[in-house]
Amino acid sequence: MAKGYRQPQASRGGGMMGQFAKLQEQMAKAQESLSEETITESVGGGAISITMTGDQVCKSIVIDPELLKDVDVEMLQDLIVSGVNRAVESSKALAEEKMKPFSNMLSGLGI
Numbered sequence: 001m002a003k004g005y006r007q008p009q010a011s012r013g014g015g016m017m018g019q020f021a022k023l024q025e026q027m028a029k030a031q032e033s034l035s036e037e038t039i040t041e042s043v044g045g046g047a048i049s050i051t052m053t054g055d056q057v058c059k060s061i062v063i064d065p066e067l068l069k070d071v072d073v074e075m076l077q078d079l080i081v082s083g084v085n086r087a088v089e090s091s092k093a094l095a096e097e098k099m100k101p102f103s104n105m106l107s108g109l110g111i
Helices: 010-036 065-069 073-108
Strands: 038-043 048-053 058-063
Touching: 010 048, 010 073, 038 073, 048 073, 058 065, 058 073, 065 073
Parallel strands: none
Antiparallel strands: 038 048, 048 058
C-alpha cells in the first residue's frame, strides 16, 4: 500500500445515510401522530363545532339542534363552510408546528 493511503471507511457515508434514515423515521412517526391528534373549532357562537385531525381529516360536525329551529339554509351553509375552513387552518398550523423541526433540519442540509 502506498504511504499516506487511507482505506475508505464504510462508516463515513453510512453515517450520513444512517442519520437521514433516522430523520425519515422520526418524520414518519410525527406524521402518524398528527393523524391521531384532533382540533375542534366552533362558529356561530358555538352553534356548529368541527373536529379535524392534524392531517386534515374531518372527524365530525356537530350542529346545535336549537340552530335548526329558526335557521336560514344559506346561513347554515355559510356557518359550516366557515367552520370547516377554520378547522383546516388550525389543523395545518398544528401540522406545521409538529413538522417544523424536520423542515429546519432538512433546510440546514440543503434539501
